[in-house]
Amino acid sequence: MHKNHYSGGLTREQFLFYEIKIVAGLLGRGRSRDEIYREIQSENLFQFPTERMIKTITNTCFKRIDAVDNEAVIRLLADASAEVAKQVNLYAIMCENSIVYDFMIEVIGEKYRSQQLDFSVKDVNVFFMSLAEKVPAVSEWSESTMKKLKQVLVRFLVECEYLESSKSQTLLPVYLYPELDELIRSKGDTDALAAFNCFN
Incomplete structure (x- = not known):
């Protein structure tokens, strides 16, 4: 069930639809979290300027996926249509x-x-x-x-x-x-x- 977590850190975060799709896609292909960090950084998949920013955004994507606590979320974010995946991301x-x-x-x-x-x-x-x-x-x-x-x-x-x-x-x-x-x-x-x- 839903856990209470009231965080003002949301001010630094965006919808991150493109980024969470990438992270879910890599998770779905069996990559470990460390491998995902490295791949996003080395291939510059997020198009972000700094390593720190890449790490922060990747962590945010992991936190969102973990919070759903349901395997289906990875498949839906990675493979569903944009409309469905956006709703899943929300x-x-x-x-x-x-x-x-x-x-x-x-x-x-x-x-x-x-x-x-x-x-x-x-x-x-x-x-x-x-x-x-x-x-x-x-x-x-x-x-x-x-x-x-x-x-x-x-x-x-x-x-x-x-x-x-x-x-x-x-x-x-x-x-x-x-x-x-x-x-x-x-x-x-x-x-x-x-x-x-x-x-x-």
Whole structure:
């Protein structure tokens, strides 16, 4: 089941779709983690300028894959269509960081449940206010950290086509792909289904 992990480190991370596909592909071919580091670095697969950055991003991809804790995630990230793999990546991020998990269920899932599909920065602000009450550490984060976290959440919504753009004020219809539906149910994480507009 989902483990609570509220980390402001999300400000340094992006959606990393291209990168996690590479990592999953190499894992799927039986490479060890050390071999994956070396291959990504020597072949410059991520197109990043520094070794430190490559290591950090590779570690983030591993953390997301590990957080799902289901073998199917590697195959889906590596081989599924871009639409399915993006949705799987969003779920992996949710599993790795409880900020994203709670936001996707409490804000986005609730909007789909109630069919109130308006969306604005106010929704994100209210979410962080309630999060700070629930998780004391959140209230200690700087204003710039909070601002970046809010931007990251909105960017994830754009990446996965919940929003047309970061300025959009209406959520688009979202379809939960069967592959991810099966993965989520096999984990017993049915709470997460709401984040993908699925309520049965």
